Amino acid sequence: MIRFENVSKVYARGARPALDQVSVDVERGEFVFLVGASGSGKSTFLSLVLREQRPTRGRVYVAGRDVANLSGWRVPTLRRQLGVVFQDFRLLQNKTVHENVAFALQVIGKPRHVIRDTVPEVLEMVGLTGKGKRMPTELSGGEQQRAAIARAIVNRPQILLADEPTGNLDPTTSLGIMRLLDRINRTGTTVVMATHDDEIVNEMRRRVVELSDGVVVRDEARGGYGERESILPDVGASPVLDAPGSGTRAPVQTVRGS
Amino acid sequence: MRFQFVLGEVFSGLRRNTTMVVAVVLVTFVSLTFVGAAALLQAQIGKLKDDWYDLVEVSVFLCPEGSVSPTCATGEATEDQIDSVRQVIDTELSSQVSKVYFESKQQAFEAFSERYPDGYQGTQLTADDMQASLRLKLTDAEQFAVVSDVLSGRDGVEIVEDQRAVFEPLFRTLNVATLLAAGLAGVMLLAAVLLITTTIRLSAVSRRKETEIMRLVGASNLFIQLPFLLEGALAAVLGSLLAGGGLWLAVRFMVSDWLERSVDWVAYVSEVDVFRVAPLLVIMAVALAALSSFFTLNRYTRI
The missing domain is CATH 3.30.70.3040 (Alpha-Beta Plaits)
Structure with a gap:
């Protein structure tokens, strides 16, 4: 479904490449986690799939198309087969949930009766039944992300790209979103999700592609998030952390009013 | 569906940018009035030649x-x-x-x-x-x-x-007046193009989020840009209609009602001439808007 062949992306001449000789093959209906530190190339990977960027070298195939050589006027057709979800939801604040979802169909010229039928269906699927008339600000973060997912899948894309969809959500809410993405995946939609959330990755046990400095360092079929550096490396007892306040006190200055 | 949606976007855009739109309307109004005045002066010269050269x-x-x-x-x-x-x-x-x-x-x-x-x-x-x-x-x-x-x-x-040769000084004066009007029109048209450009740009920036979503869900380039194009065109056409109306008023009251009565042995331009010039002004307005859009949109709403 998505195929990277020795893809490199260099943004500025002479700079370190954002992606370096990356080859990844995502099958139809797969669920793939894209993990790695900030700046490891996850976002570049997604923007190459979306054809927001072109690779500097190598080939990118999405749904059978050579995306790198796709002419400009064909890009919309490609994107109609892709759904995208972001960390910051990107809902239009002046439109209701229903209008936000309908917008995605309106702008690609779907007839009105299709919109009238599809939007409530999709809202039901993501668990927002009865909330179509709410404004985004009247929803919780999780609900907003559900609305954004509804917008992404309303045109029944073959591929759903998610860029840290749980990044702004608490663990319980994140879980709900993951269940939703899993359900969407089970309907046959290929899902590629860039994330930092190790708990989710470890629990879902799906394919994990780890990027580091633009290079694929791991590609496991049922992987975990991978080793994380511990927050407090073991450096022995530290008076400040172990018993705050018991060390030498700084002299206290008293300011007297004159 | 598409049509209605695009129209809705156009009007919401016009509402959001009211001041700029008014400015565009006024600048095109003034500039095209000068263009029209130049055209009418030439028509007047033509009429005088027709009339006097017979004598x-x-x-x-x-x-x-x-x-x-x-x-x-x-x-x-x-x-x-x-x-x-x-x-x-x-x-x-x-x-x-x-x-x-x-x-x-x-x-x-x-x-x-x-x-x-x-x-x-x-x-x-x-x-x-x-x-x-x-x-x-x-x-x-x-x-x-x-x-x-x-x-x-x-x-x-x-x-x-x-x-x-007797009439040459008069025609020379009228020709100079035409040049003057055309020159002013040129300057004003430049201002109009710049202003339309800025307006479209502002409109595009204020609707960044919408266009971003449109791009991502696969809306076509034309569909994304059409509302902006129409906004500029609508404002410019409105200006050209005002210019046509202004010229009509000027001819009606200054030429037909006043000049013709005080100096009645001369053939003057009439309202018919205004109706002949007005469509050209509308076409110019559309061309103007199209030109400015062409330069702006490719920069600000690219896929």
């Missing part, structure tokens, strides 16, 4: 006594010389000249006395001071050069004069 003639002045012109070496033009000139007119210039008549010294003196009954600048003149001439009416006043070429330099012809 004027070409005068072929025949040699008087004591002329220093080399063609007058034999003194006053003789009957033979006059006849041979008429011969040439009848044969070589038959297609250019529609009418010929001879004005004798006596006839010239009568016409002169009629115009200056008290003598000219204090001198009393007699018929002998006048000059005989052949008066030619041309089928096309623009053919003067041909006529002059053929007749000048013939024996007995002192000089060939085009009476149209």
Whole structure:
């Protein structure tokens, strides 16, 4: 479904490449986690799939198309087969949930009766039944992300790209979103999700592609998030952390009013 | 569906940018008024030429006594010389000249006395001071050069004069006025293009989020850009309609109602001319908007 062949992306001449000789093959209906530190190339990977960027070298195939050589006027057709979800939801604040979802169909010229039928269906699927008339600000973060997912899948894309969809959500809410993405995946939609959330990755046990400095360092079929550096490396007892306040006190200055 | 949606976007865009849209309307209004004024001035010149050139003639002045012109070496033009000139007119210039008549010294003196009954600048003149001439009416006043070429330099012809020259200063003035109006129009049109560009840009920036989503869900380029294009075009067309209306008012009240009554022997531009110019103004407005959009949109709403 998505195929990277020795893809490199260099943004500025002479700079370190954002992606370096990356080859990844995502099958139809797969669920793939894209993990790695900030700046490891996850976002570049997604923007190459979306054809927001072109690779500097190598080939990118999405749904059978050579995306790198796709002419400009064909890009919309490609994107109609892709759904995208972001960390910051990107809902239009002046439109209701229903209008936000309908917008995605309106702008690609779907007839009105299709919109009238599809939007409530999709809202039901993501668990927002009865909330179509709410404004985004009247929803919780999780609900907003559900609305954004509804917008992404309303045109029944073959591929759903998610860029840290749980990044702004608490663990319980994140879980709900993951269940939703899993359900969407089970309907046959290929899902590629860039994330930092190790708990989710470890629990879902799906394919994990780890990027580091633009290079694929791991590609496991049922992987975990991978080793994380511990927050407090073991450096022995530290008076400040172990018993705050018991060390030498700084002299206290008293300011007297004159 | 699409149409309604695009229209909705256009009107929400116009509402959001009201001040800029008003500015665009006004600038196109003023600039196209100047364009229209220039066009009407040219139309006026055309009308005057049509009218006056019918009245004027070409005068072929025949040699008087004591002329220093080399063609007058034999003194006053003789009957033979006059006849041979008429011969040439009848044969070589038959297609250019529609009418010929001879004005004798006596006839010239009568016409002169009629115009200056008290003598000219204090001198009393007699018929002998006048000059005989052949008066030619041309089928096309623009053919003067041909006529002059053929007749000048013939024996007995002192000089060939085009009476149209009398009107030259007036036409020159009107032409200068046209240039002035066109120049101002040019400056204003430039301002209009810049302003439309800025307006579209502002509109695009204020709708960044919408266009971003549109791009991501696969809306076509045209669909994304159409609302902006229409916004600019609508404002510009509104300005051009105002310009047409302004010109109509000016012609109606200043020319038809006032000038025509005070100076009634001149043919003036009329409201019909305004209706002829107005569609051109609308077309210009659309072209203007299209030009500005072309430069802006590719930069600000690219896929």
